[in-house]
Amino acid sequence: MTQDLYAHMREQVLIALRALVPDLPDDIAARVEVTPTRDPAHGDMATNAAMVSAKAARQAPAKIATGLVTYLGEADGVAEASAAGPGFVNMRLDPSAYRGLLPIILRAGEAYGDTATGAGIRVNVEYVSANPTGPMHIGHCRGAVVGDALANVLAKAGFEVTKEYYINDAGNQVTALAWAAYWRYLQAIGTPLSEEEFANEVPGGLQYRGEYLIPVGNALAAQHGTALANADLGIAAPDAWIDRVRDFTIDAMMKETHIDLAQLGVQQHVFSSERALVASGASDATIDRLAADGLIYEGVLEPPKGKTPDDWEPRPQTLFRSTQFGDDVDRPLRKSDGSNTYFANDIAYHADKLDRGYDILIDVLGADHGGYVARMRAAVKALSGGTKKFEAVLCQIVHIVRGGQPVRMSKRAGSYVTLSDLLDEVGKDAVRFTMLTRNADAQMEFDLDKALATTRENPVFYVQYAHARIRSVLRAAAEMLSPAAVADAALADANLDSLQAEPELALMRRLAAWPRTAEGAALAREPHRIAFFLYDLASDFHMLWNRGKDDATLRFLQKDRPEETLARLALVAATAVTIRSGLAVMGVTPVEEMR
RNA sequence: GCGCCCUUAGCUCAGUUGGAUAGAGCAACAGCCUUCUAAGCUGUGGGUCGGUGGUUCGAAUCCACCAGGGCGCGCCA
Structure with a gap:
């Protein structure tokens, strides 16, 4: 007998059904289920076999059910079978079947x-994938737990699973991070610039003010002394230092992230860097690939109906024909200045994953990325000729409360509850379990007191x-x-x-x-x-x-x-x-x- | 204005991919510690599954429209 008693009984039902309906079509057979009964009075298991096969057999469900009862009543491990309702066949199993x-x-x-359901199917589950611009917080945490558990349960079902983390280490966000680290560096070497003075000098202002960059500034000072702030290198000449500071800071942030993930019990197999991907020319190569299929054009998008941005003006951009694959509008791959959009990089990244041979790409994302799903699905469809699947699991927001009251933000991070605070407070196991007590697409309240309650x-x-x-x-x-x-x-x-x-x-x-x-x-x-x-x-x-x-x-x-x-x-x-x-x-x- | 997600008991949520009389916990009420096992257990009450239509043997589940809530909506990532 197999591990799965339900699968075992389903085999018995199919044997009986084939005896009654000799030319049973395969697609009908596939719809036959053996499920637990909702009401114990109905027995242990029930099958819908008579109802789903009635049309193909051109017989009344009740008649097929009666025939099934005769067969199944004799089957191994079945104590009793009976027909009920509109054509259910209920089975009461012999206790020995359970004992076995x-x-x-x-x-x-x-x-x-463990089952072999997903045998031979390669799945890539990408989760967390936070910007390396600060400590992991509660929002990342839910995605981390959901993604990790999802990957585990897929593996248990026999899928061949890779757990992956995409480091968003390219773009404006990490440049802003470098500026913020530089500000902490200037403090470390004794700069006279105040927060406001500094912010005025930086394009986009000072975005990351949390105290977590203080150690980074100190480390930069220890390594470079005042060298990064010399007259020819200072705040007015970022080109001379920004690459070094950015790489240094990203490294420091990723070290923190690895520590947080380890404490959360998350160990991913692959870490992919957006920066490395861009540097390899993959984005342009992917755009060329789509262009070869006639899916790229230069065009001007209409403003969204009903809500035109204040500074809207029509501009020509390089667009991807995502509407051919179910998206609402075509999506820009290049900005009007010719540089690639994040979406272009992300298509390249997903193309890379496809090249690595996965059949299903699953992204675990925050709910604020919901609008992103249709275009990525379109891109994967286009890149794979419709043979590979893209799926997204969206995680709704988590509110941290204690005894019903919102918990204040972390001093270290500036504006949010960090994962490490949460882990210190309730521990890995309670965090992980509690995060999985709600459907990911439902908002949840995480009550610190309840997570530790012994009730x-x-x-x-x-x-x-x-x-x-x-x-x-x-x-x-x-x-x-x-x-x-x-x-x-x-x-x-x-x-x-x-x-x-x-x-x-x-x-x-x-x-x-x-x-x-x-x-x-x-x-x-x-x-x-x-x-x-x-x-x-x-x-x-x-x-x-x-x-x-x-x-x-x-x-x-x-x-x-x-x-x-x-x-x-x-x-x-x-x-x-x-x-x-x-x-x-x-x-x-x-x-x-x-x- | 458009798209996606959500709406189930007083509260927080499940509901096995379309199955039979919709389930748990909390709260409420009634019981259970001289007992190897009370961080617990037993029982009771509580529902127009947001609304209206439709699809079919059968709908909380699928479709359409409506109402309410969340998220998003060109050159951010």
Whole structure:
């Protein structure tokens, strides 16, 4: 039997259906599902097979259902099958079918739930990708966690996944950063220029005033002394120093970013630099490539209807025919002065990813980039001849609160809550888990108090507590029996016949749903489903545990009944394995005990 | 003005890609600690799934229109 009990039963249903409908079309077969029933009174699993095949079979759903019931009633592991409603076939599984799953889970370990759904499909997940202009903040954090968990769950579903970070180290933003670092440098060597005086000298003003650049200024002073501020090099002659200062500052910022990511438990495989990409001439090459396909022209865009910018004037630009691929308007690749737009660089970057052989490109972006998705999808379609897919996962804003009150901003960063502040406050695991307790495209409130609360209200705690309780039981069992006797491998051989109480079966049903849950989360690009699954799983476990409160004979460890004890240990050990499997996807470390 | 996302219990949110009588937590109410296991557990009440049409065996889910909220809208990244 496979790991996935639902997939196994679906095979049985298809065998039965093919017997009843000999020339069943493949596309109909593909629509056949076996799902958990919503109402336990309907049994354990239900299939829509009769309804979806009725038209092709030219028979009434009820008639096919009746035939399926006859077949499935005899099938391996099925205790009872019945037709219901408009043509559902409900199945009640023999408890032995669920029991048979426990050794499989115990032997699989954290690999339980792995599927081959995405086998052979190469996916690139790009996330975080912040401008290296300051410390990572709460907005980056959500993207980091969502992207990382998404990549993990895709890998669990068998996709070949690369985790990637795109360093936006080109353009005006990093030039402004260099100016700000230079200001801190002047302070470090004792400049008389005030903040306002300096800002007046800089094109675009002083944009990054946070204190985090003070160490950078000091480091520049230590390395260069006053050399960067000599009469011929000073503020009036930026060309002489700005490249050096910019590179130095970007390096310093990226070092910080790497530290933050490491503390968050994010390890990406590839870091791509926009600056390096531009320097290689990739942007122009990509524009040429599109031009060769006739997708580039010089033109003038209409102003947006209803809201014309104040300084609007029509100017000729190099435009990409994104409207041919579903976008609303054509998009500029070159500014009116002839230089490339960010979009042009980003197309080049995505072209680079395509050249590296990915089938699906997923960008995890902030919601403010929503308007960007259609044009990038158009570009990927154009570059790949429609054979490759671009997808975006948009993360809505996160508000940090404490006890319902907004949290003030960070002094160090100037205007926002930094990731490292958040990590100091609640720790990696609570941050990651909490970030995954909402659908990414819904706004969320992150309550610092609730993330640390030791109540059922806090899913992080509730799930960790379940795992800790199981580990505690297993430690006690090792004392009572022996460590070897309660190892997962030994428990996999236990006689499980005594497992038949409803709460035990409920827990086993939940365990059986893990592979399809992980697969569904991967296909829907919704890693938050893992958090909800684990919460439900923890709930089933706690319910079982609590039976022992009123009736001591229902506790897991029974000195005078070793066989029952081992069966119960196998069940809870398999639960712990499944919790670890889920937490691994989320990047959360399971705890051995609550302290 | 246009595009994208969102609207589910008093509150915060799920809802297994179109399935059966829409679910959790919190809050409210009623119970449970001399007990190996109360950071917890059991039970009760609470809904026009924003609205109106449509598609079909079946719609919270898909489509159209409307209302409310968020984000974005040439040479920023």
